[in-house]
Amino acid sequence: MGSCLSSRVDSDTQLHAGASSRYVGSDGRVLSSRRLLPASSVPLTPRGENEILDSATLNSFAFNDLRIATRNFRPDSVLGEGGFGCVFKGWIDEHSFKAAKPGTGIVIAVKRLNQDGSQGHKEWLAEINYLGQLYHPNLVKLVGYCLEDEHRLLVYEFMPRGSLENHLFRRSSHFQPLSWTIRMKVALGAAKGLAYLHSPEAKVIYRDFKASNILLDSSYNAKLSDFGLAKDGPMDGQSHVSTRIMGTYGYAAPEYMATGHLTAKSDVYSFGVVLLEMITGRRVMDKNRPQGEHNLIEWARPYLANIKRRVIQIMDPRIEGQYTMLAALRATSLAVKCLTVEPRNRPSMTDVVKALEQLQDSREPGSVKAEAVQKKQRKFGNNEATKRRAGSYPRQSTTPVNT
Ligand SMILES: Nc1ncnc2c1ncn2[C@@H]1O[C@H](COP(=O)(O)OP(=O)(O)OP(=O)(O)O)[C@@H](O)[C@H]1O
Ligand SMILES: [Mg+2]
Numbered sequence: 432m433g434s435c436l437s438s439r440v441d442s443d444t445q446l447h448a449g450a451s452s453r454y455v456g457s458d459g460r461v462l463s464s465r466r467l468l469p470a471s472s473v474p475l476t477p478r479g480e481n482e483i484l485d486s487a488t489l490n491s492f493a494f495n496d497l498r499i500a501t502r503n504f505r506p507d508s509v510l511g512e513g514g515f516g517c518v519f520k521g522w523i524d525e526h527s528f529k530a531a532k533p534g535t536g537i538v539i540a541v542k543r544l545n546q547d548g549s550q551g552h553k554e555w556l557a558e559i560n561y562l563g564q565l566y567h568p569n570l571v572k573l574v575g576y577c578l579e580d581e582h583r584l585l586v587y588e589f590m591p592r593g594s595l596e597n598h599l600f601r602r603s604s605h606f607q608p609l610s611w612t613i614r615m616k617v618a619l620g621a622a623k624g625l626a627y628l629h630s631p632e633a634k635v636i637y638r639d640f641k642a643s644n645i646l647l648d649s650s651y652n653a654k655l656s657d658f659g660l661a662k663d664g665p666m667d668g669q670s671h672v673s674t675r676i677m678g679t680y681g682y683a684a685p686e687y688m689a690t691g692h693l694t695a696k697s698d699v700y701s702f703g704v705v706l707l708e709m710i711t712g713r714r715v716m717d718k719n720r721p722q723g724e725h726n727l728i729e730w731a732r733p734y735l736a737n738i739k740r741r742v743i744q745i746m747d748p749r750i751e752g753q754y755t756m757l758a759a760l761r762a763t764s765l766a767v768k769c770l771t772v773e774p775r776n777r778p779s780m781t782d783v784v785k786a787l788e789q790l791q792d793s794r795e796p797g798s799v800k801a802e803a804v805q806k807k808q809r810k811f812g813n814n815e816a817t818k819r820r821a822g823s824y825p826r827q828s829t830t831p832v833n834t
Contacts, residue, residue: 519543620652
């Protein structure tokens with residue numbers, strides 16, 4: 432978060448590792464805890480607005496307005512920090528879109544791209560060109576952008592409850608553990624967003640589905656953000672899009688990591704990872720866990736192979752007793768299906784939406800009661816997880832995968 436201080440924005444180092452570490456893969460690729468682009472790939476030459484597709488609803492902001500709206504990008508306006516820069520809270524007038532006094536007009540979130548690095552122009556542009564054209568209740572709204580001199584910013588609707596990542600993994604009095612019901616609501620909302628992207632209407636592969644890109648409004652409605660890595664889906668007759676391998680380590684599908692062949696089923700895999708994070712309360716990559724538990728998928732494998740008997744042992748202990756056995760089994764087996772190694776055997780996002788809708792219905796009377804779950808939990812215990820309840824979790828080691 433230190434690099435979000437306005438005085439330091441210009442002088443930060445190019446590789447922006449944040450709280451987590453960087454690694455060099457065996458093939459020499461730089462694998463970092465955040466999404467990054469190789470320095471040489473995107474020159475930071477100012478480019479014109481003619482790269483931006485026409486969009487009736489996007490506003491072009493003056494840098495000075497956004498500076499005033501965020502109170503000079505004040506550190507206490509910072510909402511979060513990602514691989515491309517910091518996100519600030521600000522206020523604008525709802526009619527003129529000019530800066531407004533804090534607490535008046537409408538609240539916005541302003542993402543300011545780092546100026547020191549040579550990364551991000553492509554992603555900035557992709558965000559504008561996708562989010563400027565796509566509308567769905569489960570996609571975050573892009574209000575506008577700013578391109579002025581070397582400044583590149585994006586202006587979004589403000590999402591009062593921040594990211595799913597913060598709610599699942601931050602330990603502080605601000606973030607109480609999300610209940611099972613809310614987790615399933617968020618899963619359904621995010622699934623609807625992805626299903627829309629994959630639909631013939633949009634035909635987009637999202638490529639960066641992860642807990643930090645799922646934002647929550649005041650009623651925990653989930654909205655997907657960050658379309659910087661999104662790609663148009665395969666054209667007729669083609670089975671996949673060939674791309675450079677990019678995304679976030681742990682969430683990216685294994686076949687995509689191995690070949691660079693991208694399909695909508697790569698997103699389905701990432702959805703399975705996030706669903707498993709919600710079920711277990713564990714980050715996909717967590718170096719602070721004991722040896723053998725760093726990778727959630729590896730750790731969960733033996734339990735997932737026998738979920739009927741062992742599902743209780745992977746459930747997040749902080750939500751003990753809030754779900755029925757049936758719901759736990761249904762959610763976990765859905766995650767297992769999404770994580771299938773063979774992409775063709777993964778469900779479509781439309782199937783996932785249906786399954787999650789059925790799961791909501793399984794809360795109706797007649798299902799196995801939560802006491803059955805509690806009884807099993809008492810029997811098996813979940814000592815390791817219980818011990819961690821009071822522990823602190825640093826930010827997830829999300830590893831970008833660049834070639
Ligand atoms: N529209 C928004 N409303 C409220 N908070 C937001 C909004 N957009 C982003 N944030 C906050 O800012 C954080 C940083 O967002 P950003 O998209 O820059 O990075 P990230 O998704 O955490 O990481 P990465 O760069 O790897 O995608 C988010 O995790 C979230 O907490
Ligand atoms: Mg993000």
